[in-house]
Amino acid sequence: MSAQPPVPPAPAPSQDEISKVYNPKLVEKTWYQFWLKKGYFKASSKSRKKPYTIVIPPPNVTGILHMGHGLNNTLQDILTRFKRMQGYETLWMPGTDHAGIATQNVVEKSLREEGLTRHSLGREKFVERVWKWREKYGNTIIRQLHRLGSSCDWDRTRFTMDEGLSRAVREVFVRLYEKGLIYRGKYIINWCPRCQTALSDEEAQHKEITGHLYHLKYMIEGTDEHVTIATTRPETMLGDTAIGFHPSDDRYKHLAGKTAILPLLNRRLRIIQDETIDPKFGTGALKITPAHDPVDFQLAQKHGLDFVNIMNPDATLNENAGPYKGLDRFEARKKIIAELEDRRILLETKEHLHSVGHCYRCQTVIEPYLSPQWFVHMKPLAKPAIAAVKDGRTEFVPKRWTKVYLDWMTNIKDWCVSRQIWWGHRIPVWYCPPCRAKSPVPDGKKYVPGTRYTEPGMIVAREAPTRCPDCGNKDLIQDEDVLDTWFSSWLWPFSTLGWPDKNPDLKFFYPTSTLVTGYEIIFFWVARMMMAGIEFMGKEPFKQVYIHGIVRDETGAKMSKSLGNAVDPIDIIDEYGADALRYGIISITAEGQDVYASKEKFEVGRNFANKIWNAARFVLMNLDTKSINLKKAPRLSSLSPVDRWILSRMNRTIEDITGCLDRSRFNEALQVLYDFFWHQFCDWYLELTKPNIQSKETQWVLATVLDNTLKLMHPFMPFVTEEIWQKVPHEGESIMVAPWPKVNKRQIDRKVEAELELILGEIQAIRNVRSAWQINPKESVTVAVKASRDRELKVLQKYSTYVVQMAKVSSLQIGKHVTRPKESAVANIGRVETYVVLSGLIDVAVERQRIEAALEEVEKMMRALEGRLKNEEFVKKAPKEIVEKERRRAEELDNRKRRLEENLRTLA
């Protein structure tokens, strides 16, 4: 952004400079630098325009661009460029996320290669290393976003660990704390033994796994009797402190008040009864491990059971595991199973399908683990966020995500926000050791929702306190933990705009307009931003949430580097160009559906860019560019019919594309553009107009259609459109700040469209016959056309030169009463009958077959149609215009049938 390369060369170089093949490499960088230099991406709160704001889902600072980013950012850029051209003050706010665990893992990995660990380095040095890493590699993804063409206001680029954003984090923590919504406590949380940190419920990914259900025999003290319990994690038995059953379970009622004996360790276990125990599961008897299972934890609290923690943070067993101390949890499981089997305590092993939590960062199996953590009480924050969506102040597109959001919000649980890692926002809590020594924190300290949580010698503050307010001690210790990454991301829509300071940007650009993201982070990010936005800004952070699908490979697997199935967007850009990438990824993205990407799909985009390029090249070769004034439209009546036709089609395309973009139908818009440009403009208009191309009016139409089409395409394919637009007649200095095309209703001409439809059909019919009889394209044919009605007759006569030109006809006879020439093949279009003379070529038998086949088809349709028309209900109940339409069609078919029959008779 600092060093500026030269501004691109002046437009309209000499024509022989223009290559036959579009080469994106030669232009993309130049135009991107041009846009940057001109400051087109910048947005100002001083503007008089209406604001349109998008905040980027900040990619991980260690990340590299993958196809998911490609899709996500292309969508945002399309919206941004579209709104910018429509005249909004458009801000696309960029930035990156510090991604606590992910980034720490990456840096730790590189340390390992040097034979170091973060512990051998120490906290301070380690964090320094991460910052260095970030300086070195953190810009990679930003550079890659440049290559994609992203029109973010880069000068505003933020990072979730910036000074300003860090201040926002502390401010929010303290405010929530003061409001009684933050507390600390010893609970069962999701623990990743590899990352050695707590995770939130959302960060635990549950996967269905076929494990085993082990039936174990627990003896009852002082009897020969035993109880059989079922467990999937037998190693946790070492932490059992009770067994339980449902109070109405007759099988176990007599055990009330007795004591069971834990096998292997011979610990005495209480026997409890609880309503929540399902008598139908397993044997109906439950082993209770309060420190290693969330359900057991609750039972233990309720019944006052002991908590025995048997695990170290790395999931090896600790001294409470007796002889199993030091073993990894899975080794211990094997050993214990073997031991239990030997002692005939293991009665049965069954296969059992259950879902097991995995760390979303490293895929390690999670342990439910009892440890002291910080939590945010969410219910009060969720309430207004539910209302905002229910009231429609924020809208999900597609709508179905509304329900997913509301369900989660309604059943929201408290958020575990502390992480036992080093890279992240340190929790703004300090402790005074002397005060805590004097009055230690009671072990089971309870949090009462809505009241401020306190502990002796604990200070919660925005900035580091210098002394303890109670005893004046200066040696305060900050809480070791850092905050969940999402604790900074949930503030993104306003922290990036300067909050908590007063900032005109906040007033102007907040709330944002559209959030574009994938459904996998609705809970992590979207829902939490809703809550934070409403809580701290008093207003929901976005009006619309556009949820797109996930990019998968052609086999349906989620794309990932490790699977080696990834199509690298940068490779596609290198080979086919950014426009091809953008075209490809958008064209296969139906609203909210997952996307299956493969390299071939981007070829379509490359081909389209090339087609645009060559059409423009052709126009430029024939255009007297200097004499064209786009603003000076010729009178409509002075235009040729094809000119009026393409203008009409162009205006309807403007209408369509604008509508598609307004309704977030991106792939549909692209489809319309592709069809209009390739099939209408290139295949028909350019071909039809070639003989007339020097006319002044046609020149204006060519330039105008190109100008407008390029503008419509620009949000999707910014580079090729700018490159061409600069070469053709244009107004203004860049297409990206040119006004979005407006529909000119006067140029919409349904009559000329209908007329052209007939002519194009006629041309195609003749071509069809030519092709069927394998007539060499170079050879001209004689054609006779019978049009029995004035309407068709007139049109055909008016446009006969087009037919001659486009179907390679040497002699064309048109009339009401034309008789069929000898040795001719027939083609029907509407009520018009066309005879193509095939002297010496025609095979009567084959032609008969052709006609008979056509006849059969017509009869089939007639039967279906007659059935409908004879149905009184249909005639009575269907709308008049539908009935009328069907009647007319029946007439047409009847007519056609008779003509085909006559054709058969007159056949040679």
Next chain:
RNA sequence: GGGCAAUUAGCUCAGUUGGUUAGAGCGUUUCCUUGACAUGGAAAAGGUCACAGGUUCGAGUCCUGUAUUGCCCACCA
């Protein structure tokens, strides 16, 4: 256990409020190196819209159920 998607041409997928003969790209077949483009042009073949019911004059589209696949959520000891 609950929920959400998907099922349409050989392949990958479109198909707003139900309404002529269901579309595209790729692939296939035939022809064409014609002064914009072979990353191209012309023409063509190819579909009982997963299945079974129902609503309706009329269903790919709405309703119910079934099957298959994928995803999400859930204290599935």
